[in-house]
Amino acid sequence: MSRNRTLSELRDQLRAEIGASPSVAMGVNAVPQMNHMLNRVQERLWLDYDWPFLWTETDIQSVDGVRYYNIPNTVNGDRIRKVMVNWNDYWYACESGIGPAHYNIVNSEIGQKEDNVRRWRIAENNTQIEVWPIPESDLQKFRLFAYMNCPRMVSDSDRALLDDNLIVLYTAAEMLASLKDEGSAIKYDQAKIHFTKLKALASKGGSFVMGGEDPNPEPRKLWGRWKNN
Numbered sequence: 001m002s003r004n005r006t007l008s009e010l011r012d013q014l015r016a017e018i019g020a021s022p023s024v025a026m027g028v029n030a031v032p033q034m035n036h037m038l039n040r041v042q043e044r045l046w047l048d049y050d051w052p053f054l055w056t057e058t059d060i061q062s063v064d065g066v067r068y069y070n071i072p073n074t075v076n077g078d079r080i081r082k083v084m085v086n087w088n089d090y091w092y093a094c095e096s097g098i099g100p101a102h103y104n105i106v107n108s109e110i111g112q113k114e115d116n117v118r119r120w121r122i123a124e125n126n127t128q129i130e131v132w133p134i135p136e137s138d139l140q141k142f143r144l145f146a147y148m149n150c151p152r153m154v155s156d157s158d159r160a161l162l163d164d165n166l167i168v169l170y171t172a173a174e175m176l177a178s179l180k181d182e183g184s185a186i187k188y189d190q191a192k193i194h195f196t197k198l199k200a201l202a203s204k205g206g207s208f209v210m211g212g213e214d215p216n217p218e219p220r221k222l223w224g225r226w227k228n229n
Contacts (some may be wrong), residue, residue: 003053005164008156010038013164017172017187034171038160039152041171045162045195046150052202054148054161055081060129062117062140067108068128069142077126079147086141087116094142095119098132106133116140166194 005013011034014020020030046054060069071077083094098121106114113136120142123130131142150161160167169191176184 002164003162004159006156007035007038007153007158007160010153010160010164010168011035013168014038014171014175017168018175018181019183035153037171037174038167041174042153042160042162042167043150045166045170049195049199049202050147051162056146056148058144058146060142060144062131062135062138062142064136064138065111065113065134067134068123068130070128071144074148075144075146076149077122077129077146080122080129081145081147083120083129083145084143085117086143087139091143092116094131097121098130102132108132108134117142163194163198166191166198169194 011031014034056074058072058075060072071080083096085092085094094117096119098119102119103109106112108130112133114133115136117131117133117135117140119132120129122128129142129144148161151158153160169187173184173188173191176187
């Protein structure tokens, strides 16, 4: 039971589970299919459960006059849980959502700028975040509390994010089912039991709070013309 196994190692484990020849030469034609299925199964398992070890904190530095910031490749833009802003060595919650009412205060459309950043949203291209107001300095830092992306394993040396046995058992169950092999049900049952055990271990520590409790429970300090509302 291990994470970070290479694609090549996962294939070797899969061959053993389905009773295929361990010789790479004997199964070279099956390699693309195995790679595809191992990737697809890992992506499904990545979606099926919020694995605590895949939550991450990623920082983005503000740039004077820049409204949009690229979401790092390691972060899944659809699963950003919250954003915080570091300003004058203090952390503040950055609220989600930007609309016309906010532009009426500081209009990003005409390039108006004002520190400090107070709100954020996913941009239309889904690869960037928009912040409001547009920063007028390089002195802020945005921290994204988000779920990691699930990169596709392409090269044999690429590593899996999730548990090797979990990925391999589910993949073996599918492959054996396609061959009408009765062993498919056994592998599927083993996979379900293993999945249940891993989830229990992951949640053993109790409720998972991304980034901990909000570090600034007091009313937000006033900056410029804003009030605490």
